[in-house]
Amino acid sequence: MQIPDNINIFDTTLRDGEQAPGVAFTVDEKIQIAQKLDQIGVDTIEVGFPTVSDGEKESSRAINDLGLNANISGLTRVLRQDIDALIDSDLNYMHTFIGTSKLHRDYKLKMSKEEILEKAIYAIEYGKDHGINVEFSAEDATRTEENYLIEVYKAAEVAGADIINVPDTVGVLFPSATKELITKIKENIKIPISIHCHNDFGLAVANSLMAIESGANQAHVTVNGIGERAGNASLDEFVVALKVAYGYEHLKIDTKQLFNLSEFISKLTGIKIPINKPIVGGNAFAHESGIHVHGVLENAATYEPISPEMVGHTRKIALGKHTGANSLKSKLKEYNIKINQEQFTQVYNQIKTLGDKGKIITDADLKAIAITALGKAKNESIKLLGITVISGDTVSATATVKLSIDGRVEEKSEIGVGPVDAALKAISKLVKGYIDVELEEYNIDAITGGTDALAEVFVISSNSEGNKATGRSTQEDIVLASVDAILNSINKIIAIK
Ligand code: KIV
Numbered sequence: 001m002q003i004p005d006n007i008n009i010f011d012t013t014l015r016d017g018e019q020a021p022g023v024a025f026t027v028d029e030k031i032q033i034a035q036k037l038d039q040i041g042v043d044t045i046e047v048g049f050p051t052v053s054d055g056e057k058e059s060s061r062a063i064n065d066l067g068l069n070a071n072i073s074g075l076t077r078v079l080r081q082d083i084d085a086l087i088d089s090d091l092n093y094m095h096t097f098i099g100t101s102k103l104h105r106d107y108k109l110k111m112s113k114e115e116i117l118e119k120a121i122y123a124i125e126y127g128k129d130h131g132i133n134v135e136f137s138a139e140d141a142t143r144t145e146e147n148y149l150i151e152v153y154k155a156a157e158v159a160g161a162d163i164i165n166v167p168d169t170v171g172v173l174f175p176s177a178t179k180e181l182i183t184k185i186k187e188n189i190k191i192p193i194s195i196h197c198h199n200d201f202g203l204a205v206a207n208s209l210m211a212i213e214s215g216a217n218q219a220h221v222t223v224n225g226i227g228e229r230a231g232n233a234s235l236d237e238f239v240v241a242l243k244v245a246y247g248y249e250h251l252k253i254d255t256k257q258l259f260n261l262s263e264f265i266s267k268l269t270g271i272k273i274p275i276n277k278p279i280v281g282g283n284a285f286a287h288e289s290g291i292h293v294h295g296v297l298e299n300a301a302t303y304e305p306i307s308p309e310m311v312g313h314t315r316k317i318a319l320g321k322h323t324g325a326n327s328l329k330s331k332l333k334e335y336n337i338k339i340n341q342e343q344f345t346q347v348y349n350q351i352k353t354l355g356d357k358g359k360i361i362t363d364a365d366l367k368a369i370a371i372t373a374l375g376k377a378k379n380e381s382i383k384l385l386g387i388t389v390i391s392g393d394t395v396s397a398t399a400t401v402k403l404s405i406d407g408r409v410e411e412k413s414e415i416g417v418g419p420v421d422a423a424l425k426a427i428s429k430l431v432k433g434y435i436d437v438e439l440e441e442y443n444i445d446a447i448t449g450g451t452d453a454l455a456e457v458f459v460i461s462s463n464s465e466g467n468k469a470t471g472r473s474t475q476e477d478i479v480l481a482s483v484d485a486i487l488n489s490i491n492k493i494i495a496i497k
């Protein structure tokens, strides 16, 4: 496939990205983002819309003063006051735009086709007279009558524009239409063509790539695809696809920095990266099913189109109901937790049971479950056969516990200040006479937070002879975890005796 060998990456995170609802960068934030964009290697950084505020002018000037490698561009309408504001900010790259579609002409601008053409030409000539690089955008180009659009772009070329941009302002393009449009424009003008895609139908990256395939030389992108409404074409997806799917060899972007940049922008904007977002999403290199994990452990390429290292991300072996023994072994090895076969089976079964209930087992959950298994007493004299708890605001918390104590089945109900207290009291009564134990310490932690977090209970019990033992349990239910932990410690004390 023939694609141009000088594709420019025009990043508009600081302008269109900032137009995403709720996003407003401070001057310092803009400076830092511009530095990172420059480090990663984008060709042009659109830093803002200088005419809109003093802050925009200040940040534009400050970024320009950094002397970065990238071109520093500012947005202007086709108005002298906007262009003067850009000049006043010391920028020498102007991205000027005016709406050209009938909708924009009739409802927004209330101007005729001729007036729009005239204004565009005026702005381009004014910019060129001031020695500025000019990129001209026909806003809503993709809903503009094709003949008129071509007429506007031809006029822009004659007026001296250095590059024309084709904004798909409301994201209505689809790949075959993109191809037709860019091919048509290319047949009519000689200056480079740029594409600016919005993601309303999830096609921004696909359309941008198709534009490049059809001869465009530049694509506008934003980090994480943030921007107006559903956003813009995503920088990471676009450049990685360009490199991997299209085999583009001249990419100047240091793809290893993509993940960090994405996280940085996500933190600054508060816009979370969807877990399943390509390239930088939390699941982009995560594997859960046993078959996939087995393949990945043998050769990651079996289920990964690129390596996580290529984009500065990391591989994740997730555990859940699809987990296979291989994944679990590899995780335990990663955490250097050594357990025997019996303990392994116990951990494996618990993970499957939790997975069946829809729980995703995090690394922290796994460590707690495995450490719990490690601490299980070898021969358990006391086993839990069943437990029922009742609690509420109008009844006393009551627990009925059934235990097997050295083979004898015993059952007792107790009330307490809460279900855990009631259950522990019932256990204490049941084991009295067999072993005299006291609870010395009780700690409970929700491992990962959230209402479905696993509860990790840690206890220390002692007997009258001064023997002490810890007990631990990790379960989705607080009462069960508490009961399991206390029985674990009691069984260990019995084992000492
Ligand atoms: O989407 C759009 O049309 C724009 C223009 C300002 C180029 O962002």
Ligand code: ZN
Pocket (backbone or CB within 6 Å): 016, 167, 169, 196, 198, 228
């Ligand atoms: Zn836009």
